[in-house]
Amino acid sequence: MPNPTAAMLVIGDEILSGRTRDSNTHHLACALTAAGIDLAEARVVRDDASAIANAVQALSAAHTYVFTSGGIGPTHDDITADAVARAFGAAIDIRDDARAILAAHYVRAGIEMNAARLRMARIPEGATLIENPVSAAPGFIIRNVHVMAGVPKIFEAMVASVLPTLTGGAPLISRSMDVYRGEGDIAGPLGDLAARYPQLSFGSYPFQRGGVYGANVVARGQDEGALDAAMADLTERFA
Template sequence: MPNPTAAMLVIGDEILSGRTRDSNTNHLATALTAAGIGLAEVRIVRDDAGAIAGAVKALSVAYDYVFTSGGIGPTHDDITADAVAEAMGAAIDVREDARAVLAAHYERSGTDLNAARLRMARIPEGAALIENPVSAAPGFILGNVHVMAGVPAIFEAMVASVLPTLTGGAPLLSRSMDVHRGEGDIAGPLAELAERYPQLSFGSYPFQRGGLHGANVVARGHDAEALDAAMADLAERFE
């Protein structure tokens, strides 16, 4: 049975403008790989309700799991929750369970739960909350869509909370080797390896280090024995 598949939707003008560097994609990809869930697509969209809803609709029917980051804060441009609710055909309003979480958090800190902060309690009907141990404001799961914060520390905490609830598959393993040849020299042998080991995937990544050039060859797959055999075959070809 093939491993489950996933997509990520990164939301925010600050990502597309270059003001903020996205680290959440790398974190999620690493976590899903270890869980045996294949991250197959990543999209980045602006702070636009139609763009968000359209992407959520498309991704949710194409993949087993969808993960979003960004746009669930207290400001006017935090529109992800409403856009996801629209995409999934759910009503949305301030939910009492989410309100209670925020009220307790702000009471402890002596901060007013004002109208702006209460926006973070807007949760679609039927969604399950995702715990936020960093700043309390919850994410949520609606269908197969997991809506999480864009702040890396909060996103990572939410991923850690969600992952144990997902059905994964066999972890994706990898082996790598530096080959001090140009890619034009190794293309033919790599194609032969790919044909010999169809259960594996191979990638070649050029480098220049200390005046030397070459390529880091990476093999990926679920079969540890096949990976070891492929690396041994590669080493023999380029000794």
């Protein structure tokens, strides 16, 4: 039975302009791989409500789970919550449970609960809150879409709280080997290996070390016995 699939939607002009580097997709990919969920697609969209809503609709229909990062803060350009609500035709407003979480946090911190901060309590109707142990402002889950913060530390904490609630499959296992030949020399044998082990996927990643060319060959799959056999074949071929 195939693993569930997931998609990542990264939201923000700052990512597309190059001002901010996205690390959240890498973190999510590692976490999902360990949980037996295949991250099958990743997109980056600008801070535009229509672009966000269209991407959410498409990814939600295509995958078991969708994760978003960015755009749920207190400023005018934080429009993700509204765009996700629009994608599903859901009403959105300040919710009492989210307001209570924020109010308690700001009282403890001695910070004023102003109108901007209250925007982070706006949650689409029917959504479930995602805990934020770092800065309190919650993410939310609506249908199969998990809407989370863009700040990496907060995103990672939210992923940790969500993962135990997801149904995964068999974790992906990988084996790798450095082959000191050019990719042109290994392409044919590697193709033969891929045909012999159709349940596995193979990748070749070239390098140059000390003037010597080679490639790191990686085999991935869920069948540990097949992986071991494939790497033994590879070792024999390129000993």
